[in-house]
Amino acid sequence: MYATADMLLTSPQAHAAEQSQEPAIEVVLVKAVLQGDREGFSRLYDRYAPLVHGILLARVPRAEVDDLVQDIFLHAFKKLHTLRDAAAFGPWIAMIARNRAVDFHRRSKEMVEINDDLRGSEQHDSRAAEILELIRSLPEAYRETLVLRLVEGMTGPEIAARTGLTAASVRVNLHRGMKLLRKQLGFMEDL
Amino acid sequence: MNDDYLWDKTGEPDPQIQQLEEILGTFRYQPRPLVLPQKRNYFPLLAIAASLLLALLAGAIWLRVRPHSEAPKQQANIAEPATPKPIETPKSPEVRSASNQPLLAPKRIHKPRSASSVLPAREREEALMAKEQLMIALRLTTEKLHLVHTRTQPNQIKNQHRVG
Numbered sequence: 001m002y003a004t005a006d007m008l009l010t011s012p013q014a015h016a017a018e019q020s021q022e023p024a025i026e027v028v029l030v031k032a033v034l035q036g037d038r039e040g041f042s043r044l045y046d047r048y049a050p051l052v053h054g055i056l057l058a059r060v061p062r063a064e065v066d067d068l069v070q071d072i073f074l075h076a077f078k079k080l081h082t083l084r085d086a087a088a089f090g091p092w093i094a095m096i097a098r099n100r101a102v103d104f105h106r107r108s109k110e111m112v113e114i115n116d117d118l119r120g121s122e123q124h125d126s127r128a129a130e131i132l133e134l135i136r137s138l139p140e141a142y143r144e145t146l147v148l149r150l151v152e153g154m155t156g157p158e159i160a161a162r163t164g165l166t167a168a169s170v171r172v173n174l175h176r177g178m179k180l181l182r183k184q185l186g187f188m189e190d191l
Numbered sequence: 192m193n194d195d196y197l198w199d200k201t202g203e204p205d206p207q208i209q210q211l212e213e214i215l216g217t218f219r220y221q222p223r224p225l226v227l228p229q230k231r232n233y234f235p236l237l238a239i240a241a242s243l244l245l246a247l248l249a250g251a252i253w254l255r256v257r258p259h260s261e262a263p264k265q266q267a268n269i270a271e272p273a274t275p276k277p278i279e280t281p282k283s284p285e286v287r288s289a290s291n292q293p294l295l296a297p298k299r300i301h302k303p304r305s306a307s308s309v310l311p312a313r314e315r316e317e318a319l320m321a322k323e324q325l326m327i328a329l330r331l332t333t334e335k336l337h338l339v340h341t342r343t344q345p346n347q348i349k350n351q352h353r354v355g
Contacts, residue, residue: 038227045225053220062218073225128214149197150208151215156198174197182207 030086033077041080045073048090051162052097054148058136059101062129068104072097091164134184135177142177145170 025047032040052072056065076093083092132151135143148154148163156174160167195202310318 038230041227042225046222049222049225050220057218066221066223069220070223070225074228077227126214126217128217131211131214132218147215150211151218152220153212153216155200171194171198175194178194178197178208181211 024087026089027086030080030083030089033080041073041077044089048093048162049073050152050154051090051148052093054152054154055094055097055144056101057132057151058140058143058147059098060104062132064104068097068100072100075100088164090162094163131185135181137184138177138180141169141173142180145173146177146181149174 026044029040029044033044049069052069053065056068056072060068072093076096083089132147135146135150137143138146144163145159148159149156154162156170157167159165160170163170165173194205196205197208
């Protein structure tokens with residue numbers, strides 16, 4: 001929701017130029033995997049596992065994230081032939097991860113006790129868990145971008161290239177999200 | 192506020208962002224090997240399917256070729272009983288009248304017909320095949336009936352004993 005309005009702020013040329021390098025590799029790797037090269041999928045996994053991890057971390061309990069990452073990549077491996085545009089592997093797997101997170105919460109409503117236990121185990125963690133909880137309380141567009149930037153260590157252009165969002169939207173989401181996070185943490189805005 | 196560091200980690204580092212990166216870095220993705228499902232080997236299944244197909248083909252070809260090679264023997268067997276039969280038709284009055292009325296003769300006269308003289312070779316072979324199949328079917332039916340009979344017989348006896 002937040003991202004869609006921000007997408008209009010960028011020019012398509014700049015967006016294409018920034019993303020021109022990334023898809024070329026994905027196209028080669030996806031085509032190789034479709035021709036039976038399993039090693040190619042391992043390379044895609046190495047490239048995109050942090051993205052999927054970050055997307056999940058912004059939405060589901062930490063204890064579940066690692067297993068879900070594996071599940072998502074196995075699912076992607078089986079369904080790779082359904083991907084129409086090989087260059088869109090990043091946005092495609094990001095969407096799978098978001099959908100899987102939604103499914104997780106839908107199922108966890110049926111298992112309230114387990115969910116509460118998991119949340120409890122996170123809360124007694126260090127300050128990192130507290131900050132992560134604060135980020136999770138932010139609007140969805142900000143929280144995902146912030147986790148990818150602050151937890152996974154990806155830069156803005158990398159986030160844009162791998163999620164399929166425009167650079168401008170990512171920039172705006174980072175800026176606004178950080179502003180909200182600073183408020184939540186009690187930092188002074190002008191610092 | 193300059194947010195270059197937030198955007199692409201260039202420019203002057205923001206100490207708060209650096210601190211957040213350091214704290215939250217503990218949750219960063221730790222590489223784990225992806226275990227892909229083993230590729231299923233379809234070769235044995237394909238080999239079995241292919242051998243079955245070949246066997247079926249071979250059987251079909253053999254069934255098609257076999258009657259042609261055995262045809263002369265059958266012809267000899269059939270021809271023998273047909274020829275020695277005495278022809279009774281000339282003695283019948285119909286034939287006599289037929290000699291007087293030649294137009295009706297082909298309809299009424301029962302000429303002795305042997306398989307070799309009347310039917311063309313191909314039709315004869317087909318007829319022989321049909322006869323063979325019929326005989327086999329009859330034999331099978333007889334055997335089955337016999338089997339049913341033998342199976343039902345003891346039951347009847349048992350029942351009789353029970354009744355008795």
